[in-house]
Amino acid sequence: MSSSVIPYGKQDISQDDIDAVVAVLKSDFLTQGPQVPAFEKAVADYCGAKHALAVNSATSALHIACLALGLGEGDWLWTTPITFVASANCGLYCGAQVDFIDINPRTYNLCADALEQKLIVAQANDCQPKVVVAVHLCGQPCEMEKIHRLSQRYGFRIIEDASHAIGGRYQDKPIGNGRYSDITIFSFHPVKIVTTAEGGMVVTNDKALAEKMELLRSHGITRDPALMTHKPDGGWYYQQVELGFNYRMTELQAALGVSQMQRLDQFVAKRHQLATRYDQLLSELPVITPYQLANGYSGLHLYVVRLKTEQLKRSHREIFDELREAGIGVNLHYIPVHTQPYYKQLGFKQGDYPQAESYYSEAISLPMFPLLSEADQDRVIEVLTKVLQ
Structure with a gap:
């Protein structure tokens, strides 16, 4: 790619x-x-x-x-x-x-x-x-x-x-x-x-x-x-x-x-290979890698890390923006629904669901798809490592 x-x-x-x-x-x-x-x-x-x-x-x-x-x-x-x-x-x-x-x-x-x-x-x-x-x-x-x-x-x-x-x-x-x-x-x-x-x-x-x-x-x-x-x-x-x-x-x-x-199992298996490699490559960085329940096998549509913000000099937003500027098309899944303007009109407010809001303040979705090469994955880690310093 x-x-x-x-x-x-x-x-x-x-x-x-x-x-x-x-x-x-x-x-x-x-x-x-x-x-x-x-x-x-x-x-x-x-x-x-x-x-x-x-x-x-x-x-x-x-x-x-x-x-x-x-x-x-x-x-x-x-x-x-x-x-x-x-x-x-x-x-x-x-x-x-x-x-x-x-x-x-x-x-x-x-x-x-x-x-x-x-x-x-x-x-x-x-x-x-x-x-x-x-x-x-x-x-x-x-x-x-x-x-x-x-x-x-x-x-x-x-x-x-x-x-x-x-x-x-x-x-x-x-x-x-x-x-x-x-x-x-x-x-x-x-x-x-x-x-x-x-x-x-x-x-x-x-x-x-x-x-x-x-x-x-x-x-x-x-x-x-x-x-x-x-x-x-x-x-x-x-x-x-x-x-x-x-x-x-x-x-x-x-x-x-x-x-x-016909390729569904192949797609999911490749996602698991990539996730295992991410887990290893990210092990020394100030991020929390995805936790997997023992009784489940994830489809791994997304690979979300949470930043250990207390160990970082840059903000969540600064890290996200710098990754994108460096060509790493990260995303954030998701903005808590209750904080959307439409739902605030229904009576929801900031502070209603603290775990969801904490997650939102730290989460970043890294590239995850079957066509992702090891070289591209290495580039993701290289840029992320530099940005987190």
Whole structure:
């Protein structure tokens, strides 16, 4: 790759991927053909889930997942503040209220212990969540078994936001198998582990939820006589039975996804090789490298270090800016959602989630993607070492 800028993430497109997309362009179907169900089957089979539905983004996936679970006005959705805004916005789209649970300071995921404490208070005040969105930040799974136990005690539903995590495992089972959740969603944005250019997926073991989400992704329209209020007038007939959306994925995207899925394990293995090498190369620097739970296998979408700011002469911002100026395309995942202006208008304020805010003041995402060479990785370390002095 170019020696000018090393991005924090980058897609890996092979000739097979290109050929798959070109084949669709030469076919009879650009939308709603055989590639979408083929991609859905590839993901469902990989995860060990019964149902998978492809959509045009992970945001769309979150939206229809919330609607399928019945989230609406008067309900609460809880999630982590360290995530992309879509993990929280999906609740607002449904007319629900949103709240947050602070993060575990080691894993940076939603803290299951903090969730339990908040649920105790919420039960006393009769404002328990209807849905909890557990985000697998950087690809590392949350403590899903404990979150699931809490859901059984307090009566909420669970969405796993696995936008970062396809190809990862929890308790030696593929993320997305649905053992501890109602619905799992994946993202296929170009910087993610596999890409469809833009796209998302919902997976579930619940047939009723799958049927509901299938309606919602396509205008709420059905041609299935079993779902209609009266018999069809003719072969042309369809009915709108829900207020749905145009969240469909194209054949072009799905064909790319089918091809990419064949290299999923290879992509994740390479990410782990890079992470192991980062761990070694960074061991003497004033940074905290990512902690990995023993019962999880991360998809490693991101490699986030935390600066030991008390040992440094430069500020977090100065270090970030100097890395970028030197051609290291670092990023920061994420700005705590509750500090965004829109959420401040809803009543959230600085200081509400101290662990999330502490993380934000120290975190930097280093380049992590399968095409990252050892020479580029050495350059990242060389520049980072110089900047941290």
